[in-house]
Amino acid sequence: MAQHATSQLEHNNHKIFLGIEVDSFDYGIPVECVREIVYQIKLNPLPKTPAFVRGVATIRDETIPVLDLNILLGGEQQTHIHDESSYVVIQLADSSQSLTHVCLLADQILQTYKLDIDDIDPPPSITGGKLINYILGVSRIDDHVLVLFEPADLISPYLNTVKPYVTYNDNAVLSDSNVEEERKNKNRYLSIFVNGEEFAFPLPAIFQVINVSSITAHVDDELPDFICKAGLYSDQIVVIVPLAEIISGEKSTDTSNYNNSRDVVILVQLKEGLVGIVVNHIGQSYESETEPQKNSVCSDLQRERVHSLGFIQKSEKSIEIINPFEIFSDKELSALNVWMKNVSQIMKVSNIEQKDTDAGDDKENSHARYAGSYLVTQVGDHLIGLDNRYVDEVLSYRTLLPLRNGPHWFPGVLDLRNNTYPVINLHTKFGLDHADVDGDERNVLVMIRNNEHKIGLMVNKVMHSAIISASELSGTEQSAIYITPEALNAVATTSEGLVHIIDLVNVIEMPEVSANIRLQELKQGSEAPEF
DSSP states (O other): SSOOOGGOOSSSEEEEEEEEEEEEEEEEEEEGOOOOOOEEEEOBBBBBTTTEEEEEEETTTTTEEEEHHHTTTOSSOOOOOOOTTTTEEEEETTTTEEEEEEEESSSEEEEEEEEGGGGGGOOOOOOBBSTTTTTEEEEEEEEEEEEEEHHHHHHHHHOOOOOGGGGEEEOOOOOOOOHHHHHHHHHEEEEEEEEEEEEEEEEEGGOOOEEEEGSSSSSOTTTOOOOOEEEEEEEEEEEEEEEEHHHHHOSSSGGGGGTTTTOOOEEETTTTTEEEEEEEEEEEEEEEEEEOOOOHHHHHHTTTTTTEEEEETTTTTTEEEEOOSSSSSSSHHHHHHHHHHHHHOOHHHHHHHHHHHHHHHHHTTTTTTGOEEEEEEETTEEEEEEEEETTEEEEEEOOOOOOOOSSSTOOEEETTTTEEEEEEEEHHHHOOOOOOOOOOEEEEEEEEHHHHHHEEEESSSEEEEEOOOOOEOOGGGGGGOOOGGGGEEEEOOOOOOOEEEEHHHHHHHHOOSHHHHHHHHHHHHHOOOOO
């Protein structure tokens, strides 16, 4: 078991938890947040509320919303209510420190557990940070696992949804307002990094995210002077502009700076065609309740191509929102349109392929450093090479303990030899479809070590270990899958097919290695705004 516990559990040598059962899984909540347990209440359903709001109940002359724990914890079905259903009334403080009472619906109450700190595994983590914010830890009671969670952290994101149904000053305020609809109207942004500095683009403005190596057939002759490079992506002409130049206002004469295969290109669809804005890497998505804060100084400076939409405040820092639709002037857009029409007429595919071949010859030996011993695995329909230096063991498993509401690639934890280990589903990490497997195939986990953390990687099957030589390695442009440049080192051509040599550390630590899947998820439900 773990020799330390999370900060929430370090105040005493032991903690007391109330055990509850939800959808056949056992959970524990700190007893200090429990006001009372109720077994029979009259539940009044509410129209037009999310599935986790089962209604309101009057308890001790107070109107309290009743929340379905199974739905809150990520389950798909509402809890079946019967005569012995259990209700736990808890109290939590909102941002103004006023107390709010909510009632949690569970399948049944188990008992209270007094747990020593040393008997509590810390929350699942792969890089030191919690994968799920509401999980306090995991403990083992006899032959089953007890998941410990903090109700306040679980409910806080939905507090604005339930507060309209809470009694204040003996007056019940009921509202039909749909908070989920309001959430869709938030301003949404994707952060990008250039030379260590963070900026952001409006999320709906982004057409696609690709890496530099995905743009082939670079055309360097007779470009408009405001364009760095141009090439093809999916048979479409893409003009390339580094964000570093846009920000600094200075054009670099050394275009080799933009051949780094680890750079990322943000594609923006203009009327004239695709524009690729080069950044070092993408970060996280941000949502803001309010419009970006305008800064008159930045507006008055008129910084060439930088058209600032304002700033958002995150973690005591200001992040500037840049409008990618206005990086060119009207005169430049007109010239760009003429150039694209001319190029599309005169560009010959044979010449383009020859340029790619020449460029490949220059890079032939650049991937030799990745030669070595790899565990070849199948993920979906593709072969993935895992560096054997990180592999600890390979095992089959029957079930995982699901910890829901975490990252979509995190299916849960493996209970193994009196320890729990987080598991990463490589299918969803890479944005791949699951391959069809025979009925007698068992689930396979490759257990690896990343620093002090032991982690399971879910794959379809383990093929074999192989020594991959430098002569078999080539650049990532041959890859049959698209993942962010930081996650893919090279591709090996073997008798079994292409083996993708991944950067195992980056695959583990990056929140999303399939940039396009991530972008689609972030943009789901977004509408393109007017700028």
